[in-house]
Amino acid sequence: MSVLEIVDLHAVVATDGGELPVVRGISLSIDAGEIVGLVGESGSGKSFTALSVLGLLPDGARVSGGRILVDGEDLLSLRAAERRTRRGGTVAMIYQDPMTALNPLMTVGAQIAEGLRAHGVDGAEAKKRTLAAIEEVGLPRPERIARSYPHRLSGGQRQRVVIASALALRPKVLIADEPTTALDVTIQQQILALVDELRVAHDLAVLWITHDLGVVARIANRVAVMYAGRIAEAAPTRSLFAAPQHPYSAALLASIPSPTDTVRGPLPQIGGAPPDLTALPPGCPFEPRCAQREPGCAATEPDPVHRGDADTACFVPRERWTTAEEAG
């Protein structure tokens, strides 16, 4: 049963030259207790997708079409005041940089408690639940942490606080915007383990945004690879790593360095640059960089088709790929 269901989501951002499509028809669903990794380069639209779900798109940007259902309720049809109560209440988010995600002038406890109070939890109860939330993310001496200001805490501790704050209201959906990118490798592992633990404990549906396929392999049940505002391929993590069905996924996988590589040549990279959103080609947006392109690819944009375990927006099935697993 999917908790979060994104249906044909479109989002645009206003520029001097008119509205630019940033998200172009994304469909994605996440079940309770499932982690879906949303992978893509900068500018692929993954953060816009996440912020659309939360209703926090920056000024000048807006959702221009589609539906975002949480437990069957379309968030996009809600009035602003109702939408606000869903933020934190049913959909929560954790952020990339724990050093800047907390208000430096408020104690950690006050920041968690204000979220609870914004959803009608009274003072004494909010305090109790704040301490419980801090304890749940594995921080010792919750009273002391609650009284601390962010600058007294380490990066890992702060990220735990951000997670505690996000989960204090028991949301159904957690959006994780690269929450481990800014942390040391050892702390990354702890945070990954913590989120996984909390997912199991609370049956959370997690949308994990990242450009790090290693993290995806570690934590996600399924992966959606974004390119130029669309999903290029969505597949179970295992299948995607074993046999990618989209040349872009294959190229991303090929560019991961492996510690077992015996040959120390230069890392494979994807030639060219992501397409300019102001001038998208009529065909497949990846076509100019694609190693598997065929003459028809530049004519029309492919719709997703089911192939193997995956949904892939590509005309060329794996069998016809010329240089398997390689790109550029």
Added chain:
Amino acid sequence: MSLRYLAGRVAGMAGTLLGVAVVVFVVLRALPGDTITAKLGTQAATLTAEQRAALRHFYGLDASPVTQFFRWFGGLLRGDLGVSIDTGVPVTHLIGDALPVTVELAVLAMVIAVPIGVLFGMLAASRPGGARDFSVQGVGLLGLALPEFVVATVTVAWLASAFAYSPSAGTYVSLGDSFSGNLRQMLYPALVLAVGLAATVMRTTRSAYLEAAGSDFVRTARGKGLTEARVRFRHILHNAGIPIVTMVGIQFGYLLGGTLIVEQVFALPGLGRLLLDGILHQDYAIVQGVTLLVAAAFVVVNFAVDLVYRLLDPRTRSEGRRA
């Protein structure tokens, strides 16, 4: 706050004031002109050399500058700022009369200007580049560009024609004499002062607010489902507080230094006019006393601003261990 910090600050403030005392003393002595001449005007020409010497001796002007300084400084430590040569009134009395006028004017102007400036600064920053931002900024620029003497004289002229109000006709009514009478005299000059102040505070608020609004923690706050009002005041404005408080502190210091033009136009006997009279008459004791007082006010306001920093921002507080 530690006792050590306080002691350090007080010592620093005392040092600053001592420096100011010396500089003012030296600069005054270096000015051309002569106190006796300034006091007696045309009559000074009729003085014989002996009479002039006797007068100089009477006022202590014949002693060496170093002796004069220590005489003055010794009095200062006892709370005696000397006597006005021009009027014979102790300077402490003159300041005692003028200071409340200036302080009231400064406080009143601040009370009017700060909320207006902060509110409109927030309004302008909430949609940068929008029509509201544009109009608020335009009015603000006008407020900054209009010289005080223009605003003051135009206000007085308008008041005179509209209400037959004349500032110089009445004598000054203190707060103790009549609350409403005093307010009637002080409100308009305070409003005139508030024009430029509000504009300054608005511009500082706008830029500080914009910077704070772009912070990651603001997105976190919205992501928690907080109301927009709480996000704006508790998170953004609070974080924009330090530059605003700094600006308000500096402006308040200037105001305490006397608001010469406004006092002059509205005929208010404040510190600015006292200082001007002192300079015109080469009345050393007055100029030294008032300048020192103004410096002290600046130093105290600065200290107060630092204390407010510590209230606003925990990072400027104690050292101590991590949790």
